[in-house]
Amino acid sequence: MQRKKILNLLTFIFLLTVLKTNAQHESSEAVQHEVTQHDEHGKALTLKEQIKADIKHHLLDSHDFHVTDYLTFPLPIILWDNGLQFFSSSKFHHGESVAESNGNYYAISHNNGHIYKTDSSGTIHYNKKGFESNEKPLDLSITKNVMMIIITSLIIFLVFSSLGKSYAKNGGIGKGPGRILEPIVLYIRDEIAIPNIGEKHYKKYMNYLLTIFFFIWFVNLFGLTPLGVNITGNIAITFSLAILTYLITTFTAKKDYWKHIFWMPGVPAPMKIILAPIELLGTFIKPFALMIRLYANMKAGHVVLMSIIGLMFLFKSWIGSPLSFGLAFGLMILELLVAALQAYIFTVLSALYFGSAAEEHEH
Secondary structure (H helix, E strand, C coil): CHHHHHHHHHHHHHHHHHHHHHHHHHHHHHCCCHHHHECCCCCECCHHHHHHHHHHHHHCCCCEEEEECCEEEECEEEEECCCEEEEEHHHHCCCCCCEEECCEEEEECCCCCCEEEECCCCCCCECCCCCECCCCCEECCCCHHHHHHHHHHHHHHHHHHHHHHHHHHCCCCCCCHHHHHHHHHHHHHHHHHHHHHCCCCCHHHHHHHHHHHHHHHHHHHHCCCCCCCCCCCCHHHHHHHHHHHHHHHHHCCCHHHHHHHHCCCCCCHHHHHHHHHHHHHHHHHHHHHHHHHHHHHHHHHHHHHHHHHHHHHHHCCCCHHHHHHHHHHHHHHHHHHHHHHHHHHHHHHHHHHHHHHHCCCCC
């Protein structure tokens, strides 16, 4: 019975995603606008090119939640352009219109999703390399990725703070919805933190390991909903997470950690001189690998899933479209596993780096 409910929920979420894609496709055919039907040079887009543009738009951050043409949640636009400019993203009409604020005009580029200062007609100029040449104000807006980060952080805080309070009230026995996540917390402690860091030092890293696991897992799950978020597919986000791991590793490392980097014991002096720069470079390569692994896997998953959904509009047949639908449905089920797997890998590798920094060597 429980399995049937979960399957029905997954089917409902997937159907909403397909409906959203279909609505975007129909609206792109119905709305005759320079940006949606033509490129920056005024050339009309074919169906394949329009699908590519829709996938690219999905990967970009945006200033509103666009589920369908009839269900949109605008977000606040905050710009610094000779003073603070504050207005709702609804003025852009999903990036199709020019927004006016205190006599200034702004438009969203469909090339990168950024806001540029324009004239009243919303003209965006491009240089020879195809990049926007308009003046770009300082953008402090609350985008959908920022909003989902805030929402995810609040969910994690509320769930685990209530779980912690229930432990104190019930003699170490958890109650409430957070109890569902208790086995995962124990698994991270017993199977990730203690084996890789050691019983002596693992406790000071547990807060970060738990936070990073549930944060990555939850935002990956939100990325499979019709909200269209792609947080971990943004390299700025994965870069920030990797930097946190690097800083914690660096500033909690013991002297033995640095000794094995700059002057390895038991190694001839000439080899130490050669190996020291390589070992030092390795401390930067490790967080870089964390950043690229998470970013590339999540972005590729979104591209493949949206591409398969787009095939339904290309086939337009009773054979090809159902096959694409079934393949997309199976891939979305697999993405549920990938969402947890990427959070697990990032947490395990972070624990390994912390363990190497906290390890006490005896020679």
